[in-house]
Every structure is written in C-alpha cells, then in structure tokens.
Amino acid sequence: MNDILRDRLLRKLDTLPDEKAYQVLDYVEFLESKYAERQAGAPAFQRAAETLEDTLRAGRVPVTIIKGTMDAVGKAGRLLEKVAAAGKAAVEEASKKAAEQAKVEETPPGQ
Secondary structure (H helix, E strand, O other): OOHHHHHHHHHHHHHHHHHHHHHHHHHHHHHHHHHHOOOOOHHHHHHHHEEEEEEEEOOOHHHHHHHHHHHHHHHHHHHHHHHHHHHHHHHHHHHHHHHHHHHHHHOOOOO
16 A cells, blocks of 8 residues: 555544544455455564454444543553563663673683
8 A cells, every 4th residue: 555545544544533444454354354355463562452442343332431541551551562572672682782791701812
C-alpha cells in the first residue's frame, strides 16, 4: 500500500467513533481472509492484545470499556518495549566490554 492511500485511510478512520471503527476492522479482516496474498504479521504482545480485544467484543462488552482496557494494554505494551530495549542495550554493552577485555588479554606485552 502506498503512503498516500495509508494516510487517507487513517484520516478517514480517525473521524469515526470506535463502534464504527470496529465495523471497518471487521470488514478489513474479512477482506484479508479472502484476498490477502499474505497474512498481516504482528509481534506476540500485539497478537495477545488483539485476542483480548476480540474476546471483549465477542462478549458484547460496551465500546467505552473496551477502549479503556485497550488503552491500558497499549500503555503496558509500550512499557514492555522500553524494558526490552533497555535489556537489549545492556546485553550489547556487556558483549562489547567482554570483547574489549578479550582483545586486551590477547595483546602481547610491549605492543
């Protein structure tokens, strides 16, 4: 999908109330299941959040409750992303230090 079309769709979606946006989502998922060349992939936490959202919708939970729940889940997801990034940075830093230490130990004296 080109950027102009994506931006146009997002602008249109932003004007809809949540209840109508869920109808659009249902239709898009129907089209995806019928015509997509490949299924849209999502990270594990995103898939779990979508499953929760679908379960709430199937249980006929009011849209306002779903919105509040998904806002909280979204905040938790962003927090987990930051924690994962910090962990990755710590591992990379530790690996770099270990490599530098190994280099120092390999260098013969006088060089």
